[in-house]
Amino acid sequence: MTNTTPSSQERLPFPWLGYLFFFAVLFGTFILGMMIVSVNERRTESVKRNMLFDIKPEEMDAAAWGRSFPRQYESWKRTQDTSFRSKHGGSAYRDYLKAAPEYVVLFAGYGFSKEYNQGRGHWYSLTDVLESERVGEATAATCWHCKSPDVPRLINEMGVENFSKKKLFELKYQITHPISCYDCHDTETLALRSLRPAVLEGFQGLGKNMNDLPLQERRSAVCGQCHSTYHFADQTGLVTFPWARVCWLKISRSITKRRRFQIGHTRLAKFA
Numbered sequence: 001m002t003n004t005t006p007s008s009q010e011r012l013p014f015p016w017l018g019y020l021f022f023f024a025v026l027f028g029t030f031i032l033g034m035m036i037v038s039v040n041e042r043r044t045e046s047v048k049r050n051m052l053f054d055i056k057p058e059e060m061d062a063a064a065w066g067r068s069f070p071r072q073y074e075s076w077k078r079t080q081d082t083s084f085r086s087k088h089g090g091s092a093y094r095d096y097l098k099a100a101p102e103y104v105v106l107f108a109g110y111g112f113s114k115e116y117n118q119g120r121g122h123w124y125s126l127t128d129v130l131e132s133e134r135v136g137e138a139t140a141a142t143c144w145h146c147k148s149p150d151v152p153r154l155i156n157e158m159g160v161e162n163f164s165k166k167k168l169f170e171l172k173y174q175i176t177h178p179i180s181c182y183d184c185h186d187t188e189t190l191a192l193r194s195l196r197p198a199v200l201e202g203f204q205g206l207g208k209n210m211n212d213l214p215l216q217e218r219r220s221a222v223c224g225q226c227h228s229t230y231h232f233a234d235q236t237g238l239v240t241f242p243w244a245r246v247c248w249l250k251i252s253r254s255i256t257k258r259r260r261f262q263i264g265h266t267r268l269a270k271f272a
């Protein structure tokens with residue numbers, strides 16, 4: 001007579017093997033699914049866009065691009081909206097210095113202690129920079145750098161050194177397009193790219209070519225052309241990105257050192 005029940009006789013020698021097999025198949029199917037999605041995505045990305053109308057090689061007017069890409073043009077125009085307000089920002093007018101007067105001291109030495117309003121959409125990039133309390137007759141033309149697709153054109157024409165020697169108001173009539181399609185897209189292929197020398201050199205400093213980055217990185221890099229930490233070099237006034245060439249630990253150290261010296265010590269004294 002034996003104690004073994006029929007069920008224990010049927011059991012596998014290693015019961016966990018069944019589970020392992022089950023999860024391995026599950027995992028394998030998941031990975032395969034992800035690969036198929038990824039391949040399909042890359043394939044769609046590599047398809048050349050069909051332009052309904054030719055776009056001139058240096059077309060900076062978003063409306064002209066809009067004839068071929070009406071949906072993107074409409075969404076670009078929506079940066080005009082100034083009605084959204086949220087706890088942390090939005091597009092509606094907000095005077096941060098009024099809301100928190102301590103900012104005047106915290107930003108002492110920076111232009112932001114003079115005026116710090118909620119930023120607006122790209123539609124307003126030309127008007128807002130001219131109307132800001134932070135700029136004056138002495139302000140360098142370099143401030144245009146992140147405001148318009150006319151900037152790479154002018155830099156190309158007059159050279160980056162000459163561009164940087166000019167004053168903001170001097171170039172007012174030559175810079176006529178707010179941030180537009182041309183800032184991020186190639187006119188022929190629609191590929192994401194930058195034409196700003198400072199940005200391209202910044203990436204070169206990191207040993208990378210901005211316009212050859214994998215697409216996923218380029219998607220954020222195009223915004224980083226302008227939404228990025230920078231300063232104007234002391235002598236030349238050129239736009240300089242502290243993230244180029246050095247690791248981020250050194251960046252934060254060099255910025256804090258510099259700022260503490262330049263701003264904290266010299267300018268705050270005037271408030272005291």
Ligand code: HEC
Nearest residue numbers: 062065066069072073076179180181183184185219222223
């Ligand atoms: C600030 C940068 C920027 C500006 C300005 C900009 N775009 Fe884009 N655009 C992007 C990014 C990023 C994508 C996403 C690309 C991707 O997913 O591959 C995109 C995607 C597109 C696509 C879809 C491309 C595709 O492969 O699916 C079209 C079409 C397009 N933009 C047209 C325009 C037009 C027209 C304008 C001007 C009215 C414009 N863009 C302005 C950054 C910009």
Ligand code: HEC
Nearest residue numbers: 119120121122124125128146147148179183222223225226
């Ligand atoms: C050519 C320079 C440039 C590029 C490229 C650029 N921006 Fe901007 N962006 C600006 C400037 C300048 C403003 C402020 C405009 C104003 O206040 O008049 C702004 C404002 C904004 C605002 C609204 C203001 C705020 O503080 O919330 C958002 C959101 C924004 N940008 C997102 C993006 C995104 C996302 C991309 C990339 C797809 C991008 N930007 C690419 C220059 C740029």
